[in-house]
Amino acid sequence: MSLLEALALVAIGGVAGFINVLSAGGSMLTLPLLMFLGLPPQTANGTNRVSIVLQSVTAVGGFFRAGARDIGISLRLAIPAVFGSLLGAWLALQVPDALFEAVLVAAMVIASVMMLLPQPRLDTRTLTPERLTPVVYLAMFVIGLYGGFIQVGVGVLFIAVLYRLLRIDLAQVNVFKVFIILLYTLPALAMFMLNDQVRWGYGLLLALGSMFGAWLAVRVNLGPRGAVWVKWLTIAVIVAIVVRLLLF
Known part of the structure; x- marks a missing residue:
């Protein structure tokens, strides 16, 4: 690996970490970069998970220090996502690469429709376990399956689904999102490691930048216009992903 390639990994990692924590879609930058540098x-797909895990640790730590935490609810949401992620990672190791794009386009179209629907009336009550219906748990399993399979744009699905089903502020949705992604990415990363599909040098350089991007995104998310940033950045990411896959 040359110095220029190492710097590119750190720089693109920084941009991706910011996008991933505040919205989603950073893997749309990092996966092509890793493949351009010669990785199959x-x-x-496996190496990218190293960066996802470490940027998520940074984001979760930042949110917790700022007082944005609800471990009980986060764990309840994460459990079905973890099981889905294990199945998704296993499928990713079995299927042809061409299937990735078809799944990604379908998921982004669904998410875009959900984000562009009229804003739901927010439920300002304390989020209790009683509000986590079977539909919510099923949605977490399906999104976890998708995230274990391909990861690109998974945050869009978390934002769209939790925003619609729980009717909580988008900035609050983001706090749950990064915690769930951290927990379900760990077993997915382990599965890729067991199949020798992780290159640690590339992954750690990517993570170095993404951790800084995640740190910055936490501060934007907790700002007075955090929810606005989340909504419009998410819509922009959806458009970029769909256009990229349909036209190129």
């Missing part, structure tokens, strides 16, 4: 698609 499945190895790039």
Whole structure:
């Protein structure tokens, strides 16, 4: 690996970490970069998880220090996502690469429709376990399956689904999102490691930048216009992903 390639990994990692924590879609930058640097698609998919885990640790730590925490609810949401992620990672190691794009386009179209629907009336009551219906748990399993399979744009699905089903502020949705992504990415990363699909040098350089991007995104999310940032950045990411996949 040359110095220029190492710097590119850190720089793109920083941009991706900011986008991933505040919205989603950073893997749309990092996966192509890893493949451009010579990694096969499945190895790039596995190596990218190193960055996802460490940027998520940074984001969760930042939110917790700021007092934005609800471990009980987060764990309840994460459990079905973890099981889905294990199945998704296993499927990713079995299927042809061409299937990735078809799944990604379908998921982004669904998410875009959900984000562009009229804003739901927010439920300002304390989020209790009683508000987590079977539909919410099923949605977490399906999103976890998708995240374990491909990861790109998974945050869009978390934002769209939790925003609609729980009717909580988008900035609050983001706090749950990064915690769930951290927990379900760990077993997915382990599965890629067991199949020798992780290149640690690339992954850690990518993570170095993404951790800084995540730190910055936490501060934007907790700002007075955090929810606005989340909504419009998410819509922009959806458009970029769909256009990229349909036209190129």
